[in-house]
Amino acid sequence: FTGAIxxxxxxxxxxxxxxxTVGEPTPSMMPTETTAPPLTIxxxxxxxxxxxxxxxxxxxVLLADxxxxxxxxxxxxxxxxxxxxxxxxxxxxxxxxxxEVTLDEIRLAWQGEQDGPFDVGPxxxxxETLSVFQAAWGEPAGGRVEVAAEDELVxxxxxxxxxxxxxxxxxxxxxxxxxxxxxxxxxxxTFDPDTYPLTVSFGLTGEDGSLVVDGIPAxxxxxxxxxxxxxxxxxxxxRATAYAMENHGMTxxxxxxxxxxxxxxxxxxxxxxxxxSECPDPNPYPGPLLFCSKVEYFDLIKDVGADVVELxxxxxxxxxxxxxxxxxxSTLYLYRQNGMAYYGGxxxxxxxxxxxxxxxxGNRLAxxxxxxSGPDYAWATETSPGAAPCGDMQWMQEExxxxxxxxxxxxxxxxxxxxxxxxxxxxxxxxxxxxxxAGAVIVNGSQAHTPKExxxxxxxxxxxxxxxxxxxxxxxxxxxxxxxxxxxPATRLEFIDRHVIYDGxxxxxxxxxAMLEDYARPRPMTELERAAFLQDIFTAxxx
Numbered sequence: 001f002t003g004a005i006x007x008x009x010x011x012x013x014x015x016x017x018x019x020x021t022v023g024e025p026t027p028s029m030m031p032t033e034t035t036a037p038p039l040t041i042x043x044x045x046x047x048x049x050x051x052x053x054x055x056x057x058x059x060x061v062l063l064a065d066x067x068x069x070x071x072x073x074x075x076x077x078x079x080x081x082x083x084x085x086x087x088x089x090x091x092x093x094x095x096x097x098x099x100e101v102t103l104d105e106i107r108l109a110w111q112g113e114q115d116g117p118f119d120v121g122p123x124x125x126x127x128e129t130l131s132v133f134q135a136a137w138g139e140p141a142g143g144r145v146e147v148a149a150e151d152e153l154v155x156x157x158x159x160x161x162x163x164x165x166x167x168x169x170x171x172x173x174x175x176x177x178x179x180x181x182x183x184x185x186x187x188x189x190t191f192d193p194d195t196y197p198l199t200v201s202f203g204l205t206g207e208d209g210s211l212v213v214d215g216i217p218a219x220x221x222x223x224x225x226x227x228x229x230x231x232x233x234x235x236x237x238x239r240a241t242a243y244a245m246e247n248h249g250m251t252x253x254x255x256x257x258x259x260x261x262x263x264x265x266x267x268x269x270x271x272x273x274x275x276x277s278e279c280p281d282p283n284p285y286p287g288p289l290l291f292c293s294k295v296e297y298f299d300l301i302k303d304v305g306a307d308v309v310e311l312x313x314x315x316x317x318x319x320x321x322x323x324x325x326x327x328x329x330s331t332l333y334l335y336r337q338n339g340m341a342y343y344g345g346x347x348x349x350x351x352x353x354x355x356x357x358x359x360x361x362g363n364r365l366a367x368x369x370x371x372x373s374g375p376d377y378a379w380a381t382e383t384s385p386g387a388a389p390c391g392d393m394q395w396m397q398e399e400x401x402x403x404x405x406x407x408x409x410x411x412x413x414x415x416x417x418x419x420x421x422x423x424x425x426x427x428x429x430x431x432x433x434x435x436x437x438a439g440a441v442i443v444n445g446s447q448a449h450t451p452k453e454x455x456x457x458x459x460x461x462x463x464x465x466x467x468x469x470x471x472x473x474x475x476x477x478x479x480x481x482x483x484x485x486x487x488x489p490a491t492r493l494e495f496i497d498r499h500v501i502y503d504g505x506x507x508x509x510x511x512x513x514a515m516l517e518d519y520a521r522p523r524p525m526t527e528l529e530r531a532a533f534l535q536d537i538f539t540a541x542x543x
Contacts, residue, residue, distance in 0.1 A: 038062040039213070041204070044074030046131035048086060048168065051202060054215050061213065075135055076203030083213065087169040087186050087221040088129065088198040091176035093158045094456075094509075095543035097531050100180035103197035112141025117164075122146040124153050124165035132200055133166065166198070169221045172507040174461050186221055187500045187508050189228065189263060193219065227363040227501040230264035231411075231444055233451075233466035233494060236272045236315065237300065238291040240472035242282035244520035250299035253470045256523040257514050260496055261304040265360050268367070269306040269469070270413070270446040272313025274331040278323070284472075284519070290318040292327070298334055300470070308356050309335055310446055311345025312369040312387045312415035314378045321377060328385035344369030344413065345380065345387045352380040352388035353395065355403060355410075363501045366403040368440075369413035370396055372431070373447070387415060393431060397438040404439035409506060412440040416447045416465075420478040422490065422540045423453055424464040436460035441506045442499060449473055450490040451533075453541040461509050466495040472519040483532045492516040493533055 042064045043052055055061055055073060066072065076082045090106065092098065098117050109118035110133075124146050125133070134140070148156055150167070154175050157163040165176075169186055172178065178187055184196045193199045204213070237245065245252055254261065261267045272291075279292040301309070319327045328347065335342050343356035344367075355368040370390035371378065380386035390396065400410040412435040416428055424432070424445075432443050436458045445452060448465020455462050473491035480487045496512040513530045514522035525533060 040064050040070045041213070042066045042072050044072065044135065046128075046135045047074060047202065048128060048132065048220075050220065051084060051086075051216065054217055055213065058213060058215050071204045071206035073204055074202065075132075076201040077205065080203055080205070082201035082203045083216050083218075084202045085193050085219045086132070086200045086202065087193060087196070087219060088132075088166050088200065089169055089172060089176075089186055090179045090181055090198065091157075091165050091167055091172070092163065092179060093154075093161050094175050094177045095534075095538040095541070096162065096177050096179075097534055098179060100183065103182050106181070106197075107137065110137055110140045110144060112144055121160060121163055124148060124157055124163060126150040126153065126167070129166055129168065136200055170502075172502075174506055174509050175456055176508070178508055178510070185510075187228075187510065189223070193221070222503075224361055225363075225503040227266065227360045227365070228264045229266045229268070229365065229411075229499040229501060230261055231268045231413075231442070231463075231466065231497045231499065232261070232270060232469040233446060233448060233496075234272060234313075234468045235269055235301075235470045236291060236313075236472075237293040237297040237470060238273055238472075239282055239286065240284040240474075240519035241470055242293065242297060243284035244472075244518055245297060245300070246282065248520075250296060251303040253300060253520045253522070254304050256521060257496070257512075258304055260498070260512055261306075264305070264498070266307045266358055266365065267305050268308050268310060269301060269304070270310040270313065271301065272315045274316045274319055274327045275334060276319045276323070276325065276327045277330075278325075279319075289315075290322050291315045292319045292322065295334070298338075301340075302338060306340055308358060308367055309340050309342040310367070310369055310413055311342055311352070312371045312413060312446060313345075314371070314373065314375065314387070314415060316345055317378050317386050326385065332385075341367070343367045344371070344415075345385070347380075347385045349380045349382050349388070352386065353399070355399065357408065363504060364408045365501070366400075366408035366410045367413070368396060368399060368403070368410060369415070369446070371415035373415060373417045390414070390431070393434055397434060400435055400438040400440050407504075409442075409501060409504070410435075410438075410440045411442045411444070412436075413444045413446045416445050418447050418449060420450050420476070420490070421452070422450060422479070422537060428464060432462050432464065433457050436462055444497070449476065450479055451493050451495050451537060453537055455541060461499075461506070463495070463497060466497060467491070467493055468516065469494060469496070469522065470520065474516060474519050481532060481536055483529050488515075488529075494522050 040062045105116040153165050181197050273293045275295045276292040279294045341356035346352040355366045358365045371387040372390035379389040403410045436443050443462040445465040451467035452465030476491040479490040494514040498510040500508040513525040515525050516522050
């Protein structure tokens, strides 16, 4: 909230002027000067430090001991106007199967009840957060709260899993999983702070609580500083997927999960196959692993709101191998014509290695990727198009370090060797960790037809494989997941990673989970499917 301070009305009493002597100006001739007195405010001891500092920095405010000031700044009574809404999040260590709780469950735990998701230990809070919720909810029951410094909470929570914490929005970091409370998550664009149960409203009470004080932040969550990035796995619009598109429409594959992609501020698609105007009708059955996609299939890429396209895949040069026609330049033109950035591939080696730079809400993101697996004809050279070969990785590490120094958040992706396993081997771990150590905040394996484990390394989030997005592998039986009585091929399991960047930091990752149907159409998983899938991946990760 900004604007001048408007103090309560006051009366100026002017004493009668003395009788002027000859030559002296009369009072009516003398300039008058009226100065508003400072506004006296007392601040409740539980008010967050950021708000205290903002009020204290105002030169027109005189601070007084609490309950002695003409006005008091603290939690606003229900129905009163709030000057600031402070957003808190209920969090748990990242590898959790719980997605949502209710406010009633939190309050019951606060009061000492042992039912529901909070029956396994205390709720973790910093001293500052505890004092806020003591003022809002009253004293917690004995043994139901554990207090630690804000920067120690996540380490304690991971050591004491399962565990829970309440943290202010600005203290979020990727090792926390943010839980929905009564259906709302402060990381979503649809978030409503007025109805969110963990919003704490602060305002003035006293002689005139309707005053506006200059410099008080409206919230610790500013949507104009937030960027939502969605990262996806393999897209190959060929074979049975293309056949389904021919029969049900170009946007059929996205009918159930398209909103997940469109709602993001930046949507990443790893498209492995170039578009060719003379591409024949698709054969739905497996055959030679050389592909092209009809140009009209590009409607699906547009429909999901793709902003940045990864080109590290193995098949973008296939049309040249089959038909002798180089369709990479025309495919790249299609992306540029529709306002899409691309990276990890290009018309030559220089372009293939060039990062895609995107800026949104003040957050600067740099996408860079490479392909170590080949085949040779898939790689770009100094004079021909294709994917960027990884080589010895040094060029990529140096570029990531340079981008980081220039204020970008680097995001690195790989078209790695496929092994149809949910684990990462030693060589894969070494290369992925090397770019994380160089400064990449997110590292993805874009090659994986089966989803893989993940880890936090050097402050970065590494996901070794997300699985397919739009690709037809319904019945590849190289690995399975047991879900209830059903054995599900792992190639039907999909991650879509929803990352939140806030004020220049990666603060959160949400794992969206989908199941492939009809050889083309991923759908959101059921609760049973999601729990089994996450349990399997978290176990593979050693969590």
